Amino acid sequence: MGFFGQAIATFPDLRTAENTRYSIRDAALGAFSVFFNQSPSLIAHQRSMELSKGKSNAGTIFGVHQIPTDNHIRSLLDPAEESLLAPAFGKVFEQLHAEGKLTGLRCFDGSLLVALDGAWFHNSESVHCKQCNYREHREGRTTYYHSAITPVIVSLGSNRVVSLEPEFIWPQDGAAKQDCELLLEHRYNCILTCKYGSNSCLKKWIDEADAKLDSNEHFEKHWDGKRRRTRRYRFANGVPIRDDENALTVNWMELAILGEDGTPTARHVFVTNHELTRENVAAYVDAGRSRWKIENQHNNTLKTKGYNLEHNFGRGKEKLANLLLSMNLLAFPFHTMFELSEPRNRLIRKTLLRRDRFFHDVKALTQYFLFDSWNALMRFMLERLDLEDPGRIAVPVK
Ligand SMILES: [Zn+2]
Structure with a gap:
């Protein structure tokens, strides 16, 4: 995950004397490994593996030198702006584009459809942080929450989706302008x-x-x-x-x-804003309707399998909530990149049919066995599934 490594190298280091045991890098890689593996219990399992075996998959696969506790992850990552992850989103997209992997996602006129959806997370009446939006209720209660627009490239002919960098909504943003005015002002097709x-x-x-x-x-x-x-x-x-x-x-x-x-x-x-004709109107309507597809497919994946991970680390005081949501969303394009660019991963995913089955197996295997690398894990799975090895990995995990 070279792109991720480059992005986290820009995280601020505000460690105090009593907090120098773990590095920012280890905290960021540790948090990302949880999202990448879709496994809230990953840190706990890898810590106990490290205790018993002296090594763990967090180290061999994700490059974590010393596995921090959830508390350390929270405090070390709290000062980092989520926008520091933006280059990683951009680079994954560029790589998929450069390798021609987005071609299959293009719609009838060659463009990519990006579905914009809102997500609310970290709803609470008691716990809140400096970045919370809030809603005051008549009877005096206050609900704190975070919200973000989560853009996703969708396609009519494929279940594959690529999530792009989320845009967080701040209390002062308001909604004076209509969506279409904002989009057209920025010269987006919509x-x-x-x-x-x-x-x-x-x-x-x-x-x-x-x-x-x-x-x-x-x-x-x-x-x-x-x-x-x-x-x-x-x-x-x-x-x-x-x-x-x-x-x-x-x-x-x-x-x-x-x-x-x-x-x-x-x-x-x-x-x-597309000029409509009798010939193209059905295709544009279809493109518009594909928006509902992410509601059923991608966002359900995010909501049921992704957003629940927010409970794993809890909430920071400063910027952690948004950073972790960004990291969580970033795991998805990384999965897509692996699935499209890495033959072993692709074959296993295809054989297991469902993404949750794939991650279920990865989670179980990495809980019980120590692998030298992501490659070694993939090879193990291929062998046990009686599949012929299609070749070596193109994308480094660490
Ligand atoms: Zn908050």
Whole structure:
């Protein structure tokens, strides 16, 4: 994990005299190994292995010289800004791009779809830190929480996702501007989900223009696996989102799934800056709908298997909560990089079918056996699965 090593070398070292036993590097590698292995108990197990065998997988696989306690990890990493991990996110992305590994994730027009989703974590009414957002309730209670936008590259034809650097939301950020204004200001291409009727100006414009939309309306028959459904696509380019002359305009599209009597049973509305045509509207609607896919796939993985790890280290006083969330998210593109670039890892993952099965096995094996390296662990798994060794590792773990 050379990219990770480079990023943590920039972490501030504010160690005091009584806290010099463990290095910042060991604390960071120790924390990351927990997220990388998806194993909250990793530190405890490796410490006991170190006691009994004099060595542990935390050292051989992850390069930790001396395994710090959770307390030490908390205090040593607390001063580090999560933005110090940004270069690692960038470099993993660049490497995947340079090796052509993102090609399979590209959508119909060659672009990458990045789904933006919000995540709330560290909700508490009692424990809080300096970076907490808070909400005051009427009856006097206060809820403290952290939140972040977690961008993820998704693809229509693949289950593979690549998470990008999260953007943390601060109390002062507010929401005066609409998402699409912010995105367009920064010249991003975007497709945004739009609740029918949620933007009154847009709704008024569309309702009034309904009659004129004839030329931009067409129907397609679609087999949904059970029955034939009619899909009605409608779109309009250059629709103002506010009721004033200088308002930003967006391109609007709608897919309605029609019941047998022709009334819509489901409606999907999006706005985008892509110029819509009769030929491309279905593809853009599909791209917009793929957003829900991460809700079902990736974010569930993050929420059920990732975010629960926040309890492992607890919360720091300064910056730890956001740093650990970033580290947790960073483990995912590292997994993707390993899976795509490393033949042994890829073959084992493919054979075990599920990612949780893979990590379950890695967790159990590293708890009981000492391996010389990640490579040695992969070789062991290949052998026991009766698989032919496809070749050596391309990506260093340490
Ligand atoms: Zn906090």
